[in-house]
Amino acid sequence: MADWDAALADWLKPFVEKLGHRKRREMCPLYVAGLIGPGERKSIEPMAARIAPDRYDRLHHFISDGIWDREPIEKELAWKADRLIGGSDAFLVIDDTSLLKKGEHSVGVAPQYASMLGKQANCQTLVSLTLARDEVPIAVGLRLFLPESWTSDPLRMARAGVPEAFRRPRSKPEIALAEIDRLTAAGVRFGAVLADAGYGLSASFRQGLSARGLAWAVGVPKHQKIYPAGVSLIFPVAGRGRPRKNQIPNQLSVAAETMLAKAKWKKVTWRRGVKGPLRARFAALRIRIADGPAQRILDKGQQHLPGEEAWLIGEWRSSGERKYYLSNLPADANLKTLATAIKARWVCEQAHQQMKEELGLDHFEGRSWQGLHRHALMTMIAYAFLQQQRLRQAKREKKNPSGTAATGPAGGPARRHQDALAKANL
Numbered sequence: 001m002a003d004w005d006a007a008l009a010d011w012l013k014p015f016v017e018k019l020g021h022r023k024r025r026e027m028c029p030l031y032v033a034g035l036i037g038p039g040e041r042k043s044i045e046p047m048a049a050r051i052a053p054d055r056y057d058r059l060h061h062f063i064s065d066g067i068w069d070r071e072p073i074e075k076e077l078a079w080k081a082d083r084l085i086g087g088s089d090a091f092l093v094i095d096d097t098s099l100l101k102k103g104e105h106s107v108g109v110a111p112q113y114a115s116m117l118g119k120q121a122n123c124q125t126l127v128s129l130t131l132a133r134d135e136v137p138i139a140v141g142l143r144l145f146l147p148e149s150w151t152s153d154p155l156r157m158a159r160a161g162v163p164e165a166f167r168r169p170r171s172k173p174e175i176a177l178a179e180i181d182r183l184t185a186a187g188v189r190f191g192a193v194l195a196d197a198g199y200g201l202s203a204s205f206r207q208g209l210s211a212r213g214l215a216w217a218v219g220v221p222k223h224q225k226i227y228p229a230g231v232s233l234i235f236p237v238a239g240r241g242r243p244r245k246n247q248i249p250n251q252l253s254v255a256a257e258t259m260l261a262k263a264k265w266k267k268v269t270w271r272r273g274v275k276g277p278l279r280a281r282f283a284a285l286r287i288r289i290a291d292g293p294a295q296r297i298l299d300k301g302q303q304h305l306p307g308e309e310a311w312l313i314g315e316w317r318s319s320g321e322r323k324y325y326l327s328n329l330p331a332d333a334n335l336k337t338l339a340t341a342i343k344a345r346w347v348c349e350q351a352h353q354q355m356k357e358e359l360g361l362d363h364f365e366g367r368s369w370q371g372l373h374r375h376a377l378m379t380m381i382a383y384a385f386l387q388q389q390r391l392r393q394a395k396r397e398k399k400n401p402s403g404t405a406a407t408g409p410a411g412g413p414a415r416r417h418q419d420a421l422a423k424a425n426l
Helices: 002-017 022-036 044-051 053-065 070-085 154-159 172-185 203-211 335-357 369-399 413-423
Strands: 091-100 110-114 119-133 136-145 192-195 216-220 225-228 266-273 276-289 294-296 302-304 309-316 322-327
Touching: 002 022, 002 070, 002 369, 022 044, 022 053, 022 369, 044 053, 053 369, 070 119, 070 136, 070 172, 070 369, 091 110, 091 136, 091 172, 091 335, 119 172, 119 335, 136 172, 136 335, 136 369, 172 203, 192 335, 203 216, 216 335, 266 335, 276 335, 309 335, 322 335, 335 369
Parallel strands: 091 192, 192 216
Antiparallel strands: 091 119, 110 119, 119 136, 216 322, 225 276, 266 276, 276 309, 294 302, 309 322
16 A cells, blocks of 8 residues: 555656646645545545545545646646657547536536437537557546537536536547547647547548648548549530539549449458457558549539548458548558457547546536536546556566556455456457
């Protein structure tokens, strides 16, 4: 326990130094220790009862009302995450995670798609950014998405303390791009951005990544329109009247599933799991994405012109389900490289699950914008600490195979966290 406490204090030292006031410097370690320690419920009241019964008011004030800036703390988290797993072989995974809620007063809560359930539910939705390398994830960003029922009600946002800068409608892809800018400005290194079809179907998101000089691989719906790589623009011959002023493609766009219908599918193994090799069938073609300016094309009405050249990738799972992806990875990338990048995205779901089940990400009971984001930040700091301990232990065990693992607080998330990581073959 002494070693564990010392390790946590050392991890938190640079965060604590940025909080200024002595009382805030005391509350931050208590809050993080409460998240990591034993106990099923990680909202403020039960945590305070376990670790500091006489400090409930201070803990509540620290998270909900205290005057301190998240930005320096977030920069420190980004820097630590980069030191642990950042690099050209790391991925930045964009996704969202839902926090189920009752009532209608908690900031951002509304009936909306809950990714964890795969259906509509009353919940809050956080846009998440996870840095991952070698199947090790570290959460580096969680930002609340406000649905239209909130952005159309200024009084409701004011009551929840939503800052003026965040009261206008913002899509999830727009939030994600802003967070990517924040992380790159903080010096976080990664080789490519990954996202599911919820983000990949947004042309502005894909184009925003390319404009920033970033490599990316994103899911798309099967009906995403695609042009062959060899498409070219021509002036149509006018049967009568004036010559045409606008060029059109010499081939029509088709759906992604149609483009790959006759492709050659190959079985690819992207990594080994605890139950053996993980594999599926994949196919890939170089194409042009139909996301250029809209223009009338022959008798087809308004159609998007050819845009960026990219990879169209198909995944044919053992269940028979097919999934489709776009990527601007280099034209000489092989099929295994493409498949490995695509499948690396799933590690973020493990991070979401562990932060909820072990650290209480979804246990916050306050209603304010500030309180929710501060709780999420403390949860990410706690999760990053556990990942640091796991990586250090793995390094020690590699040097000394007979060594025993440090478990942290008896029965707490540290032990369960290591067990979960081992089961996931991380």
